[in-house]
Amino acid sequence: MKKLYVNVRYLIVPVMTVTTIIGLFIGGIYAWIGVFLFGINTILDTLTKDIHLKADFDEDGNSYGIKIFQYSVMYLMLPIFIILQLALANNLYKFIYLEVLEISELVGSILSCGLWAGLGIIYGHELSHNKREGFNVSRAIMALSGASHFTYAHVYNHHLDLGHEDDPATAPRGRNVYAHAWLSHAGQSKFSYDLENAKLKKLNKSFFSLQNKWLLGYLYSLPSIILFVWSGGLVGVIALFIVWVISNFLLEALNFMGHYGLIRETGKPVEHRHSWDNDNLFTSWFFIEIGRQCDHHVRGETYFWELDDVKGPNYGIGYFSLFVLALIPSLFRKFTQKHLDNWDQNYATGAEKEIVNKYYVNELLQKASK
Amino acid sequence: MFKNFFNKKKSFAVNIFPGDQEISISRGETLLAGALRSGLAWPHKCQVGSCGRCRCKILEGKIRPEIDFNYVLDPVDVASGFVLACQSTAKTDIKVSVDLTHKRK
Ligand code: FES
Numbered sequence: 388m389k390k391l392y393v394n395v396r397y398l399i400v401p402v403m404t405v406t407t408i409i410g411l412f413i414g415g416i417y418a419w420i421g422v423f424l425f426g427i428n429t430i431l432d433t434l435t436k437d438i439h440l441k442a443d444f445d446e447d448g449n450s451y452g453i454k455i456f457q458y459s460v461m462y463l464m465l466p467i468f469i470i471l472q473l474a475l476a477n478n479l480y481k482f483i484y485l486e487v488l489e490i491s492e493l494v495g496s497i498l499s500c501g502l503w504a505g506l507g508i509i510y511g512h513e514l515s516h517n518k519r520e521g522f523n524v525s526r527a528i529m530a531l532s533g534a535s536h537f538t539y540a541h542v543y544n545h546h547l548d549l550g551h552e553d554d555p556a557t558a559p560r561g562r563n564v565y566a567h568a569w570l571s572h573a574g575q576s577k578f579s580y581d582l583e584n585a586k587l588k589k590l591n592k593s594f595f596s597l598q599n600k601w602l603l604g605y606l607y608s609l610p611s612i613i614l615f616v617w618s619g620g621l622v623g624v625i626a627l628f629i630v631w632v633i634s635n636f637l638l639e640a641l642n643f644m645g646h647y648g649l650i651r652e653t654g655k656p657v658e659h660r661h662s663w664d665n666d667n668l669f670t671s672w673f674f675i676e677i678g679r680q681c682d683h684h685v686r687g688e689t690y691f692w693e694l695d696d697v698k699g700p701n702y703g704i705g706y707f708s709l710f711v712l713a714l715i716p717s718l719f720r721k722f723t724q725k726h727l728d729n730w731d732q733n734y735a736t737g738a739e740k741e742i743v744n745k746y747y748v749n750e751l752l753q754k755a756s757k
Numbered sequence: 758m759f760k761n762f763f764n765k766k767k768s769f770a771v772n773i774f775p776g777d778q779e780i781s782i783s784r785g786e787t788l789l790a791g792a793l794r795s796g797l798a799w800p801h802k803c804q805v806g807s808c809g810r811c812r813c814k815i816l817e818g819k820i821r822p823e824i825d826f827n828y829v830l831d832p833v834d835v836a837s838g839f840v841l842a843c844q845s846t847a848k849t850d851i852k853v854s855v856d857l858t859h860k861r862k
Protein backbone atom coordinates (compact mmCIF):
# COMPACT_ATOMS: atom_id res chain seq x y z
CA MET A 388 0.00 0.00 0.00
CA LYS A 389 2.80 2.36 0.96
CA LYS A 390 4.54 1.51 -2.31
CA LEU A 391 1.43 2.45 -4.25
CA TYR A 392 1.05 5.73 -2.37
CA VAL A 393 4.71 6.69 -2.85
CA ASN A 394 4.59 6.05 -6.60
CA VAL A 395 1.13 7.28 -7.50
CA ARG A 396 1.54 10.64 -5.75
CA TYR A 397 3.89 11.79 -8.51
CA LEU A 398 1.19 11.50 -11.17
CA ILE A 399 -0.36 14.94 -10.66
CA VAL A 400 1.36 16.53 -13.67
CA PRO A 401 0.68 13.65 -16.09
CA VAL A 402 -3.01 13.57 -15.10
CA MET A 403 -3.38 17.35 -15.30
CA THR A 404 -1.52 17.57 -18.62
CA VAL A 405 -3.85 14.97 -20.12
CA THR A 406 -6.82 16.89 -18.69
CA THR A 407 -5.48 20.05 -20.33
CA ILE A 408 -5.18 18.23 -23.67
CA ILE A 409 -8.77 16.98 -23.41
CA GLY A 410 -9.87 20.52 -22.60
CA LEU A 411 -8.10 21.83 -25.70
CA PHE A 412 -9.80 19.26 -27.91
CA ILE A 413 -13.25 19.93 -26.45
CA GLY A 414 -12.78 23.69 -26.78
CA GLY A 415 -15.11 26.37 -25.47
CA ILE A 416 -14.52 27.28 -21.86
CA TYR A 417 -12.57 24.02 -21.45
CA ALA A 418 -9.74 25.43 -23.54
CA TRP A 419 -8.89 27.43 -20.41
CA ILE A 420 -8.65 24.37 -18.19
CA GLY A 421 -4.84 24.43 -18.10
CA VAL A 422 -4.89 27.98 -16.73
CA PHE A 423 -7.62 27.05 -14.26
CA LEU A 424 -5.63 24.03 -13.01
CA PHE A 425 -2.54 26.18 -12.60
CA GLY A 426 -4.57 28.51 -10.40
CA ILE A 427 -5.99 25.61 -8.37
CA ASN A 428 -2.47 24.28 -7.85
CA THR A 429 -1.34 27.64 -6.52
CA ILE A 430 -4.18 27.54 -3.98
CA LEU A 431 -3.43 23.91 -2.99
CA ASP A 432 0.26 24.69 -2.63
CA THR A 433 -0.48 27.69 -0.43
CA LEU A 434 -2.99 25.79 1.72
CA THR A 435 -0.51 22.97 2.35
CA LYS A 436 2.48 25.23 2.89
CA ASP A 437 3.02 24.04 6.44
CA ILE A 438 3.17 20.35 5.61
CA HIS A 439 6.76 19.29 5.02
CA LEU A 440 7.80 15.82 3.96
CA LYS A 441 10.80 13.54 4.15
CA ALA A 442 11.59 10.78 1.64
CA ASP A 443 10.00 7.39 2.30
CA PHE A 444 12.20 4.38 2.97
CA ASP A 445 11.39 0.98 4.46
CA GLU A 446 13.08 -0.36 7.62
CA ASP A 447 16.03 -1.61 5.58
CA GLY A 448 16.56 1.81 4.11
CA ASN A 449 15.25 0.85 0.66
CA SER A 450 13.17 3.35 -1.24
CA TYR A 451 9.54 2.58 -2.06
CA GLY A 452 9.99 4.17 -5.48
CA ILE A 453 9.60 1.77 -8.40
CA LYS A 454 12.19 2.72 -10.99
CA ILE A 455 10.55 1.04 -13.97
CA PHE A 456 7.22 2.69 -13.18
CA GLN A 457 8.65 6.18 -12.69
CA TYR A 458 10.78 5.91 -15.82
CA SER A 459 7.84 4.65 -17.88
CA VAL A 460 5.84 7.69 -16.76
CA MET A 461 8.69 10.07 -17.55
CA TYR A 462 9.21 8.58 -21.02
CA LEU A 463 5.47 8.62 -21.61
CA MET A 464 5.47 12.35 -20.95
CA LEU A 465 7.29 12.91 -24.26
CA PRO A 466 4.35 11.75 -26.43
CA ILE A 467 1.96 13.49 -24.03
CA PHE A 468 3.74 16.82 -24.49
CA ILE A 469 3.76 16.24 -28.26
CA ILE A 470 0.00 15.64 -28.21
CA LEU A 471 -0.38 18.85 -26.17
CA GLN A 472 1.26 20.77 -29.03
CA LEU A 473 -0.86 18.91 -31.58
CA ALA A 474 -3.98 19.89 -29.64
CA LEU A 475 -2.98 23.54 -29.79
CA ALA A 476 -2.11 23.26 -33.49
CA ASN A 477 -5.54 21.70 -34.08
CA ASN A 478 -7.21 24.69 -32.41
CA LEU A 479 -5.10 27.09 -34.42
CA TYR A 480 -6.20 25.36 -37.62
CA LYS A 481 -9.82 25.57 -36.51
CA PHE A 482 -9.40 29.28 -35.77
CA ILE A 483 -7.51 30.29 -38.90
CA TYR A 484 -8.80 28.02 -41.66
CA LEU A 485 -12.11 26.57 -40.45
CA GLU A 486 -13.17 29.68 -38.53
CA VAL A 487 -15.06 27.62 -35.96
CA LEU A 488 -13.11 28.75 -32.90
CA GLU A 489 -13.50 31.97 -30.92
CA ILE A 490 -10.46 34.11 -30.18
CA SER A 491 -11.02 33.59 -26.44
CA GLU A 492 -10.76 29.82 -26.97
CA LEU A 493 -7.53 30.28 -28.88
CA VAL A 494 -6.05 32.50 -26.16
CA GLY A 495 -7.06 29.95 -23.52
CA SER A 496 -5.51 27.16 -25.59
CA ILE A 497 -2.22 29.04 -26.03
CA LEU A 498 -1.92 29.92 -22.34
CA SER A 499 -2.90 26.41 -21.21
CA CYS A 500 -0.41 24.84 -23.58
CA GLY A 501 2.40 27.21 -22.53
CA LEU A 502 1.89 26.60 -18.82
CA TRP A 503 1.83 22.82 -19.11
CA ALA A 504 4.57 22.60 -21.73
CA GLY A 505 6.68 24.52 -19.21
CA LEU A 506 6.28 21.67 -16.76
CA GLY A 507 8.25 19.52 -19.20
CA ILE A 508 11.24 20.90 -17.30
CA ILE A 509 10.64 18.57 -14.36
CA TYR A 510 11.04 15.53 -16.61
CA GLY A 511 13.69 17.15 -18.81
CA HIS A 512 15.65 17.89 -15.66
CA GLU A 513 15.36 14.46 -14.07
CA LEU A 514 16.22 12.66 -17.29
CA SER A 515 19.19 14.94 -18.01
CA HIS A 516 20.95 13.11 -15.17
CA ASN A 517 20.14 9.68 -16.50
CA LYS A 518 22.35 9.06 -19.42
CA ARG A 519 21.82 7.45 -22.82
CA GLU A 520 18.18 7.08 -23.80
CA GLY A 521 16.98 9.13 -20.80
CA PHE A 522 19.29 11.97 -21.82
CA ASN A 523 17.87 11.91 -25.35
CA VAL A 524 14.29 11.90 -24.08
CA SER A 525 15.23 14.90 -21.93
CA ARG A 526 16.59 16.69 -25.02
CA ALA A 527 13.44 15.87 -27.00
CA ILE A 528 11.13 17.12 -24.21
CA MET A 529 13.13 20.34 -23.85
CA ALA A 530 13.19 20.79 -27.66
CA LEU A 531 9.40 21.07 -27.58
CA SER A 532 10.02 24.35 -25.75
CA GLY A 533 12.96 25.36 -27.96
CA ALA A 534 15.31 24.74 -25.03
CA SER A 535 17.21 21.60 -25.90
CA HIS A 536 20.47 23.29 -24.89
CA PHE A 537 19.26 23.01 -21.28
CA THR A 538 20.20 19.34 -20.96
CA TYR A 539 23.90 19.92 -21.62
CA ALA A 540 24.09 23.29 -19.86
CA HIS A 541 22.41 21.88 -16.78
CA VAL A 542 24.89 19.03 -16.34
CA TYR A 543 28.12 20.67 -17.53
CA ASN A 544 27.53 24.23 -16.38
CA HIS A 545 24.94 24.49 -13.62
CA HIS A 546 26.11 21.47 -11.63
CA LEU A 547 29.72 22.55 -11.87
CA ASP A 548 29.46 26.31 -11.44
CA LEU A 549 26.43 26.57 -9.15
CA GLY A 550 26.39 29.59 -6.84
CA HIS A 551 29.08 31.23 -8.90
CA GLU A 552 28.96 34.01 -11.48
CA ASP A 553 29.98 31.48 -14.16
CA ASP A 554 26.61 29.81 -13.75
CA PRO A 555 23.91 31.70 -15.67
CA ALA A 556 21.21 29.68 -13.91
CA THR A 557 22.14 31.06 -10.47
CA ALA A 558 20.44 34.41 -9.91
CA PRO A 559 22.59 36.87 -7.96
CA ARG A 560 20.98 38.98 -5.22
CA GLY A 561 18.96 41.86 -6.51
CA ARG A 562 18.09 40.32 -9.88
CA ASN A 563 14.39 39.86 -10.66
CA VAL A 564 12.83 36.81 -12.26
CA TYR A 565 12.08 38.62 -15.54
CA ALA A 566 15.70 39.60 -16.10
CA HIS A 567 16.84 36.21 -14.90
CA ALA A 568 14.61 34.32 -17.32
CA TRP A 569 16.29 35.95 -20.29
CA LEU A 570 19.86 36.08 -18.91
CA SER A 571 19.77 32.47 -17.76
CA HIS A 572 18.25 31.19 -20.99
CA ALA A 573 20.72 33.05 -23.21
CA GLY A 574 23.65 32.27 -20.91
CA GLN A 575 22.95 28.55 -20.92
CA SER A 576 22.56 28.49 -24.68
CA LYS A 577 25.87 30.37 -25.04
CA PHE A 578 27.53 27.90 -22.68
CA SER A 579 26.23 24.96 -24.68
CA TYR A 580 27.43 26.62 -27.91
CA ASP A 581 30.92 27.17 -26.45
CA LEU A 582 31.00 23.64 -25.08
CA GLU A 583 30.27 22.13 -28.48
CA ASN A 584 32.66 24.47 -30.23
CA ALA A 585 35.48 23.47 -27.88
CA LYS A 586 34.68 19.77 -28.24
CA LEU A 587 34.51 19.93 -32.04
CA LYS A 588 37.81 21.81 -32.19
CA LYS A 589 39.47 19.17 -30.01
CA LEU A 590 38.07 16.47 -32.29
CA ASN A 591 39.03 18.40 -35.46
CA LYS A 592 35.43 18.46 -36.64
CA SER A 593 33.53 21.20 -38.44
CA PHE A 594 30.99 23.32 -36.54
CA PHE A 595 28.34 22.00 -38.96
CA SER A 596 28.88 18.44 -37.85
CA LEU A 597 26.24 15.98 -36.71
CA GLN A 598 28.21 15.86 -33.48
CA ASN A 599 27.28 19.48 -32.75
CA LYS A 600 24.68 18.90 -30.03
CA TRP A 601 23.90 22.62 -29.71
CA LEU A 602 22.93 22.84 -33.36
CA LEU A 603 21.14 19.50 -33.32
CA GLY A 604 19.15 20.59 -30.27
CA TYR A 605 17.67 23.52 -32.17
CA LEU A 606 16.99 21.27 -35.17
CA TYR A 607 14.93 19.04 -32.86
CA SER A 608 12.62 22.04 -32.41
CA LEU A 609 12.06 22.31 -36.16
CA PRO A 610 9.05 19.91 -36.27
CA SER A 611 7.22 22.17 -33.77
CA ILE A 612 7.93 25.23 -35.93
CA ILE A 613 6.77 23.46 -39.10
CA LEU A 614 3.62 22.23 -37.33
CA PHE A 615 2.67 25.72 -36.16
CA VAL A 616 3.48 27.41 -39.47
CA TRP A 617 1.35 24.82 -41.23
CA SER A 618 -1.57 25.06 -38.84
CA GLY A 619 -1.68 28.79 -38.32
CA GLY A 620 0.77 30.69 -40.56
CA LEU A 621 1.94 33.87 -38.88
CA VAL A 622 -0.59 33.45 -36.05
CA GLY A 623 0.83 29.98 -35.54
CA VAL A 624 4.36 31.36 -35.23
CA ILE A 625 3.15 33.94 -32.71
CA ALA A 626 1.31 31.22 -30.77
CA LEU A 627 4.39 29.01 -30.64
CA PHE A 628 6.50 31.97 -29.60
CA ILE A 629 4.13 32.68 -26.70
CA VAL A 630 4.16 29.00 -25.67
CA TRP A 631 7.96 29.00 -25.69
CA VAL A 632 8.16 32.26 -23.74
CA ILE A 633 5.81 30.94 -21.05
CA SER A 634 7.44 27.53 -20.81
CA ASN A 635 10.98 28.93 -20.69
CA PHE A 636 9.89 31.49 -18.14
CA LEU A 637 8.64 28.68 -15.89
CA LEU A 638 11.87 26.76 -16.40
CA GLU A 639 14.00 29.73 -15.45
CA ALA A 640 11.70 30.63 -12.57
CA LEU A 641 12.52 27.22 -11.09
CA ASN A 642 16.24 27.94 -11.46
CA PHE A 643 15.64 31.37 -9.96
CA MET A 644 13.83 30.00 -6.91
CA GLY A 645 16.32 27.16 -6.43
CA HIS A 646 19.43 29.29 -5.95
CA TYR A 647 18.53 32.97 -5.70
CA GLY A 648 21.20 34.95 -3.91
CA LEU A 649 23.30 32.00 -2.75
CA ILE A 650 27.04 32.19 -3.12
CA ARG A 651 29.89 29.73 -3.49
CA GLU A 652 33.55 30.52 -3.41
CA THR A 653 35.46 29.70 -6.62
CA GLY A 654 36.82 26.16 -6.67
CA LYS A 655 35.12 25.05 -3.48
CA PRO A 656 32.85 21.99 -3.59
CA VAL A 657 29.11 22.32 -3.98
CA GLU A 658 27.46 21.68 -0.63
CA HIS A 659 23.93 21.58 0.71
CA ARG A 660 23.97 25.24 1.68
CA HIS A 661 24.34 26.33 -1.97
CA SER A 662 20.71 25.62 -2.83
CA TRP A 663 17.30 26.43 -1.40
CA ASP A 664 15.44 23.32 -0.40
CA ASN A 665 11.74 22.93 -0.94
CA ASP A 666 10.04 20.06 0.84
CA ASN A 667 6.43 21.19 0.88
CA LEU A 668 3.91 18.44 0.33
CA PHE A 669 2.28 19.75 -2.83
CA THR A 670 5.49 21.04 -4.35
CA SER A 671 7.26 17.73 -3.69
CA TRP A 672 4.54 15.66 -5.34
CA PHE A 673 3.75 18.02 -8.18
CA PHE A 674 7.32 18.83 -9.18
CA ILE A 675 8.57 15.25 -8.59
CA GLU A 676 10.89 16.42 -5.80
CA ILE A 677 12.75 18.93 -7.96
CA GLY A 678 12.64 21.17 -4.90
CA ARG A 679 15.08 18.95 -3.03
CA GLN A 680 17.87 20.95 -4.56
CA CYS A 681 20.30 20.69 -1.63
CA ASP A 682 20.49 16.92 -1.79
CA HIS A 683 20.24 16.86 -5.58
CA HIS A 684 23.27 19.09 -6.09
CA VAL A 685 25.42 16.93 -3.88
CA ARG A 686 24.11 13.58 -5.15
CA GLY A 687 23.35 14.60 -8.73
CA GLU A 688 22.41 11.19 -10.06
CA THR A 689 20.14 10.10 -7.23
CA TYR A 690 16.61 9.28 -8.37
CA PHE A 691 14.12 11.96 -7.43
CA TRP A 692 12.11 9.65 -5.16
CA GLU A 693 15.22 8.98 -3.06
CA LEU A 694 16.20 12.61 -2.50
CA ASP A 695 15.71 13.66 1.09
CA ASP A 696 15.66 16.53 3.52
CA VAL A 697 19.25 17.47 4.37
CA LYS A 698 18.47 20.44 6.60
CA GLY A 699 19.57 22.93 3.98
CA PRO A 700 18.32 26.51 3.70
CA ASN A 701 14.60 26.60 3.08
CA TYR A 702 12.09 29.35 2.33
CA GLY A 703 9.41 27.29 4.01
CA ILE A 704 6.79 27.81 1.29
CA GLY A 705 6.10 25.83 -1.87
CA TYR A 706 7.11 26.71 -5.42
CA PHE A 707 3.69 27.91 -6.54
CA SER A 708 3.45 30.37 -3.65
CA LEU A 709 7.05 31.46 -4.13
CA PHE A 710 6.45 31.87 -7.87
CA VAL A 711 3.59 34.28 -7.21
CA LEU A 712 5.92 36.32 -4.97
CA ALA A 713 8.67 36.20 -7.60
CA LEU A 714 6.29 37.78 -10.12
CA ILE A 715 6.27 40.89 -7.92
CA PRO A 716 10.01 41.63 -7.52
CA SER A 717 9.71 44.09 -4.61
CA LEU A 718 7.64 41.60 -2.64
CA PHE A 719 10.03 38.77 -3.47
CA ARG A 720 13.05 40.78 -2.31
CA LYS A 721 11.32 41.67 0.91
CA PHE A 722 10.32 38.06 1.56
CA THR A 723 13.73 36.60 0.72
CA GLN A 724 15.82 39.16 2.61
CA LYS A 725 15.25 37.57 6.02
CA HIS A 726 16.10 34.16 4.59
CA LEU A 727 19.24 35.54 2.96
CA ASP A 728 20.23 37.19 6.24
CA ASN A 729 19.75 33.84 7.95
CA TRP A 730 21.89 32.17 5.27
CA ASP A 731 24.62 34.77 5.70
CA GLN A 732 24.67 34.25 9.45
CA ASN A 733 24.14 30.52 9.77
CA TYR A 734 25.26 28.83 6.57
CA ALA A 735 27.89 30.96 4.80
CA THR A 736 31.60 30.36 5.31
CA GLY A 737 33.92 33.26 6.12
CA ALA A 738 34.93 33.63 2.48
CA GLU A 739 31.30 33.50 1.32
CA LYS A 740 30.41 36.17 3.88
CA GLU A 741 33.12 38.39 2.43
CA ILE A 742 31.59 38.06 -1.04
CA VAL A 743 28.18 38.91 0.41
CA ASN A 744 29.57 41.99 2.18
CA LYS A 745 31.16 43.21 -1.04
CA TYR A 746 27.79 42.87 -2.76
CA TYR A 747 26.03 45.00 -0.14
CA VAL A 748 28.78 47.62 -0.16
CA ASN A 749 28.52 47.84 -3.97
CA GLU A 750 24.76 48.14 -3.73
CA LEU A 751 25.07 51.01 -1.24
CA LEU A 752 27.63 52.77 -3.44
CA GLN A 753 25.38 52.43 -6.45
CA LYS A 754 22.42 53.85 -4.54
CA ALA A 755 24.55 56.73 -3.26
CA SER A 756 25.77 57.61 -6.75
CA LYS A 757 22.22 57.93 -8.09
CA MET B 758 23.03 -17.81 -28.59
CA PHE B 759 21.04 -16.91 -25.46
CA LYS B 760 23.61 -18.42 -23.09
CA ASN B 761 25.39 -15.11 -22.50
CA PHE B 762 22.11 -13.27 -22.22
CA PHE B 763 20.84 -15.43 -19.38
CA ASN B 764 24.22 -15.88 -17.67
CA LYS B 765 25.03 -12.19 -17.31
CA LYS B 766 27.46 -11.51 -14.47
CA LYS B 767 25.88 -9.59 -11.63
CA SER B 768 29.11 -8.02 -10.43
CA PHE B 769 32.63 -7.33 -11.64
CA ALA B 770 36.02 -7.28 -9.96
CA VAL B 771 37.91 -4.00 -10.10
CA ASN B 772 41.65 -4.05 -9.39
CA ILE B 773 42.96 -0.65 -8.49
CA PHE B 774 46.59 0.38 -9.09
CA PRO B 775 48.88 1.48 -7.59
CA GLY B 776 48.29 -0.50 -4.41
CA ASP B 777 46.57 -3.49 -6.00
CA GLN B 778 43.32 -3.18 -4.02
CA GLU B 779 40.32 -5.16 -5.21
CA ILE B 780 36.71 -4.10 -4.96
CA SER B 781 33.56 -5.45 -6.51
CA ILE B 782 31.00 -3.34 -8.36
CA SER B 783 27.52 -4.40 -9.38
CA ARG B 784 26.30 -4.43 -12.97
CA GLY B 785 25.07 -0.94 -13.78
CA GLU B 786 26.84 0.65 -10.84
CA THR B 787 29.42 3.29 -11.72
CA LEU B 788 33.04 2.77 -10.89
CA LEU B 789 32.98 5.78 -8.59
CA ALA B 790 29.81 4.70 -6.78
CA GLY B 791 31.29 1.24 -6.21
CA ALA B 792 34.58 2.68 -4.96
CA LEU B 793 32.88 5.09 -2.56
CA ARG B 794 30.60 2.31 -1.33
CA SER B 795 33.73 0.27 -0.59
CA GLY B 796 35.15 3.11 1.47
CA LEU B 797 37.86 4.22 -0.97
CA ALA B 798 38.86 7.87 -1.13
CA TRP B 799 38.41 8.06 -4.89
CA PRO B 800 38.78 11.69 -6.00
CA HIS B 801 35.48 13.20 -7.06
CA LYS B 802 33.41 16.36 -6.93
CA CYS B 803 30.33 16.73 -9.12
CA GLN B 804 29.41 13.05 -9.70
CA VAL B 805 27.53 14.05 -12.86
CA GLY B 806 30.41 13.94 -15.34
CA SER B 807 31.22 17.63 -15.51
CA CYS B 808 34.30 18.33 -13.36
CA GLY B 809 36.79 15.64 -14.43
CA ARG B 810 38.00 15.11 -10.86
CA CYS B 811 37.26 11.35 -10.91
CA ARG B 812 39.34 10.61 -14.03
CA CYS B 813 41.24 7.36 -14.09
CA LYS B 814 42.89 5.10 -16.65
CA ILE B 815 41.54 1.72 -17.65
CA LEU B 816 44.51 -0.66 -17.90
CA GLU B 817 42.58 -3.81 -18.73
CA GLY B 818 38.95 -4.75 -19.34
CA LYS B 819 35.97 -2.89 -20.79
CA ILE B 820 33.71 -0.18 -19.45
CA ARG B 821 30.51 1.28 -20.77
CA PRO B 822 30.73 5.10 -20.96
CA GLU B 823 27.49 6.69 -19.79
CA ILE B 824 28.32 10.02 -21.46
CA ASP B 825 30.69 11.38 -24.08
CA PHE B 826 33.98 11.89 -22.20
CA ASN B 827 35.28 14.31 -24.83
CA TYR B 828 33.57 17.26 -23.17
CA VAL B 829 35.70 16.96 -20.08
CA LEU B 830 38.76 14.92 -21.01
CA ASP B 831 41.27 15.48 -23.76
CA PRO B 832 40.43 13.23 -26.76
CA VAL B 833 44.06 12.03 -26.79
CA ASP B 834 43.67 10.91 -23.17
CA VAL B 835 40.32 9.28 -23.97
CA ALA B 836 41.97 7.35 -26.80
CA SER B 837 44.66 6.15 -24.40
CA GLY B 838 42.12 4.79 -21.92
CA PHE B 839 41.22 7.64 -19.58
CA VAL B 840 37.61 7.65 -18.41
CA LEU B 841 35.40 9.37 -15.85
CA ALA B 842 34.75 6.94 -13.02
CA CYS B 843 31.41 8.57 -12.17
CA GLN B 844 30.19 7.91 -15.71
CA SER B 845 31.61 4.42 -16.32
CA THR B 846 29.94 1.11 -15.64
CA ALA B 847 31.83 -2.18 -16.06
CA LYS B 848 31.26 -4.59 -18.92
CA THR B 849 34.00 -6.98 -17.76
CA ASP B 850 36.35 -7.29 -14.80
CA ILE B 851 38.71 -4.34 -14.97
CA LYS B 852 42.11 -3.07 -13.91
CA VAL B 853 42.30 0.65 -13.37
CA SER B 854 44.90 3.18 -12.37
CA VAL B 855 43.98 6.13 -10.14
CA ASP B 856 45.71 8.26 -7.54
CA LEU B 857 43.87 7.62 -4.27
CA THR B 858 46.33 9.68 -2.25
CA HIS B 859 45.23 12.96 -3.82
CA LYS B 860 44.66 16.04 -1.74
CA ARG B 861 41.35 17.80 -2.31
CA LYS B 862 42.03 21.20 -3.88
S1 FES C 1 33.09 13.50 -10.17
FE1 FES C 1 33.02 15.14 -11.56
S2 FES C 1 33.35 14.17 -13.47
FE2 FES C 1 33.23 12.53 -12.09
